[in-house]
Amino acid sequence: MAKKKTNTKTTRKKLKFPSLKLSSQQNLVLGSFLVIFGMVLFIAFVSFLFTGDADQSTLSNFASRDVKTENWLSKSGAWLSHFFINQGFGISSFIISGLLFLSGIYVLLSREKSKLRKHWFWGLLIMVWFAVFFGFFGNEIGILGGVVGYEINSYLQDFIGKIGTSFLLLLGLITYLAIRFKLTAESFIQLFKSAQSKIKNDFSETDDEFVVPIDNNLSEEAATIKKAFDIPLKTKTPDPIPINKPTPLKVEPQPPVEEQNELEINIEEIEEELSETDNLANKLVEDFGQFDPTLELSHYKFPPLDLLKKYDSEGITINQEELEENKNKIVDTLKNYNIGIASIKATIGPTVTLYEIVPDAGIRISKIKNLEDDIALSLSALGIRIIAPIPGKGTIGIEVPNKSSTIVSMRSVIASKKFQTSDMQLPIALGKTISNETFVVDLAKMPHLLMAGATGQGKSVGLNAVLTSLLYKKHPAEVKFILVDPKKVELTLFNKIERHYLAKLPDSEEAIITDNTKVINTLNSLCIEMDNRYELLKNALCRNIAEYNAKFKARKLNPNEGHQFLPYIVLVVDEFADLIMTAGKEVETPIARLAQLARAIGIHLIIATQRPSVNVITGIIKANFPARIAFRVTSKIDSRTILDGSGADQLIGRGDMLFTQGNDMIRVQCAFVDTPEVEKITEYIGSQKAYPDAYLLPEYVGEDNGTSLDIDISDRDKLFKEAAIVLVTAQQGSASLLQRKLKLGYNRAGRLIDQLEAAGIVGPFEGSKARQVLIQDLTSLDTHLENENI
Numbered sequence: 001m002a003k004k005k006t007n008t009k010t011t012r013k014k015l016k017f018p019s020l021k022l023s024s025q026q027n028l029v030l031g032s033f034l035v036i037f038g039m040v041l042f043i044a045f046v047s048f049l050f051t052g053d054a055d056q057s058t059l060s061n062f063a064s065r066d067v068k069t070e071n072w073l074s075k076s077g078a079w080l081s082h083f084f085i086n087q088g089f090g091i092s093s094f095i096i097s098g099l100l101f102l103s104g105i106y107v108l109l110s111r112e113k114s115k116l117r118k119h120w121f122w123g124l125l126i127m128v129w130f131a132v133f134f135g136f137f138g139n140e141i142g143i144l145g146g147v148v149g150y151e152i153n154s155y156l157q158d159f160i161g162k163i164g165t166s167f168l169l170l171l172g173l174i175t176y177l178a179i180r181f182k183l184t185a186e187s188f189i190q191l192f193k194s195a196q197s198k199i200k201n202d203f204s205e206t207d208d209e210f211v212v213p214i215d216n217n218l219s220e221e222a223a224t225i226k227k228a229f230d231i232p233l234k235t236k237t238p239d240p241i242p243i244n245k246p247t248p249l250k251v252e253p254q255p256p257v258e259e260q261n262e263l264e265i266n267i268e269e270i271e272e273e274l275s276e277t278d279n280l281a282n283k284l285v286e287d288f289g290q291f292d293p294t295l296e297l298s299h300y301k302f303p304p305l306d307l308l309k310k311y312d313s314e315g316i317t318i319n320q321e322e323l324e325e326n327k328n329k330i331v332d333t334l335k336n337y338n339i340g341i342a343s344i345k346a347t348i349g350p351t352v353t354l355y356e357i358v359p360d361a362g363i364r365i366s367k368i369k370n371l372e373d374d375i376a377l378s379l380s381a382l383g384i385r386i387i388a389p390i391p392g393k394g395t396i397g398i399e400v401p402n403k404s405s406t407i408v409s410m411r412s413v414i415a416s417k418k419f420q421t422s423d424m425q426l427p428i429a430l431g432k433t434i435s436n437e438t439f440v441v442d443l444a445k446m447p448h449l450l451m452a453g454a455t456g457q458g459k460s461v462g463l464n465a466v467l468t469s470l471l472y473k474k475h476p477a478e479v480k481f482i483l484v485d486p487k488k489v490e491l492t493l494f495n496k497i498e499r500h501y502l503a504k505l506p507d508s509e510e511a512i513i514t515d516n517t518k519v520i521n522t523l524n525s526l527c528i529e530m531d532n533r534y535e536l537l538k539n540a541l542c543r544n545i546a547e548y549n550a551k552f553k554a555r556k557l558n559p560n561e562g563h564q565f566l567p568y569i570v571l572v573v574d575e576f577a578d579l580i581m582t583a584g585k586e587v588e589t590p591i592a593r594l595a596q597l598a599r600a601i602g603i604h605l606i607i608a609t610q611r612p613s614v615n616v617i618t619g620i621i622k623a624n625f626p627a628r629i630a631f632r633v634t635s636k637i638d639s640r641t642i643l644d645g646s647g648a649d650q651l652i653g654r655g656d657m658l659f660t661q662g663n664d665m666i667r668v669q670c671a672f673v674d675t676p677e678v679e680k681i682t683e684y685i686g687s688q689k690a691y692p693d694a695y696l697l698p699e700y701v702g703e704d705n706g707t708s709l710d711i712d713i714s715d716r717d718k719l720f721k722e723a724a725i726v727l728v729t730a731q732q733g734s735a736s737l738l739q740r741k742l743k744l745g746y747n748r749a750g751r752l753i754d755q756l757e758a759a760g761i762v763g764p765f766e767g768s769k770a771r772q773v774l775i776q777d778l779t780s781l782d783t784h785l786e787n788e789n790i
Ligand SMILES: Nc1ncnc2c1ncn2[C@@H]1O[C@H](COP(=O)(O)OP(=O)(O)OP(=O)(O)O)[C@@H](O)[C@H]1O
Pocket: 407, 408, 453, 454, 455, 456, 457, 458, 459, 460, 461, 462, 610, 654, 655, 656, 669, 670, 671, 672, 673
């Protein structure tokens, strides 16, 4: 529902004409129809001008075949013309025929429709204006203005009179010219001036033809003679030519300098050259629309907000007494150490209040920083943190926990505008900051997240908040989770959404991995998926998954070449320390590889651990996890291991956390999501139509349980017999059939086919064709295998 709301908002914003996607054939038919209809109307209208009066009496008898009309298009022409011209807009109805003709041309040539919309808009406005304009002069209904022109005019004249109507028409004309041709008052003046000077020039040119050039030095007699000749010729200008004055110099009017600057540049639009594939892709998009990855589950409904709980203790309440008391204590404590305060300001957050102080000039910051414990003592509160100075603010911050903290509900952060309208790729609503703002981050940008904190401080709730955020924002086609949960209880709720949102190894039963040995296979399989994705990106000439998916949606990538829409994969590992203890290097290597390389291809890791000791979070892991969340830890050393700085030891627990993405540390109260809430969400999603299976990762066969290509019977894959049955039943020797039926990866299916060939069950490789199956039915297969002593 949450998603829906945003959708309606965006559609409301971009209200557009419905864009029908027509095939080329449909375009041809529709375009021709419009062109022909436009021409028919034009001919009917022209004919109406001559035959309209004569046909007037025949209109009432449209159905009768005996009645003859003179219109060139017979009765239909007479009727259409009467409808548009007499009953409609008068002679400006010609515009309609023009617009229809133009629309036909646009459809035929598949030209951009936005220009056509503009033509229709202006065309219809002009038509109405002309109808009113012509109606203004005719005092009865005539073909000039039609009924519309007449009626609008009489309405206007009743209210604003003839003069008012004429001004209104003038205003309409000016508005049109101003908007359509971008005319300004200056351009009007310019127009007027150039017209004036043109007239002047014309006159002076005419004068030149007839007037004898007069020189200043002419004698008086000559001037008198000139005058005598001149008078009868000078009919145009009333003033006699001033004889003594010099002949006016003809100067071409120069446009003023500033007007030159206003000259508009017409930038010619250059059409991009399209390659062959672009043309094909455009055609495919035109015919079928963009590829929609959500189509298979098009009826999927996002979980509604109502599934999340509202809490009574939500919303900040300001306790004036507490604020005053804390302020006095801070001021007094600092005074005891001779530190004066210029100003103090409080920002109340959900669990802590930030007091920002500006110390008097000349006070050393380190002095205040050293007083951390003294201030904590005087305030008698745990979890006081001093930030000296607050980056970018020039103040010193003292964070003091509130006596009664408020719960930040998941509902409030999910419902926030910031989360709902975010256009991040993987938005996560983590909670609220100290200034009570919803804190939303993009997992895709992090690109991996390390979460640590002592037991019972809110890690599991934090993980659930991350997963819930993604469930509220991303369609099952867009994101897949791999969940590793050695504790076996924390993430089991997500089992219900296995076929919607989870990814797993082809031959594993459970999607949520609780067995540490299986984690190794999954991580290695994820590395193969990563390599495969890089290969796809390389072939598609894309730098990251977003570009790749955009290209795929635009149908520029051919699915027959292995391209497919790639969902984001989020790997969540709870209790990472436990994993490192049991599997050690075998886990660390693929994790480090993924952390280093997987960012561009949409695989993101979230690892959570209780014990952030250096042998768990090794240097190589830390280096690749710049985004970290620290819940409360017990020692400064632990805080340093997670955050490369202290602070996490001063948190108050229960979801109080510090978030860093490499630079600043932000204190956030984590959103609280309870197990029953998660259960409701997963149930809601799980009850809807799902994909046939979880998202299958590539097959990975570990070194010890791997099968070789050796034809030795004892070394055959344990699915050998099942594979043989599948192929013999289907009578088709294809590896992809095995992949589908037995849920195998490509490599294992390929190996099985080789073994089946060696056992004489399928024939040799035949290029693009499926291999021949050499055994006819299941009975023969049994005998064949018995003969082989299996
Ligand atoms: N954001 C929060 N707001 C309010 N209370 C919280 C929040 N997060 C955790 N808590 C409280 O802390 C308790 C323990 O949290 P959680 O189970 O997440 O701890 P944990 O760190 O996962 O512990 P463990 O490592 O033992 O699994 C919760 O039951 C809850 O009462």
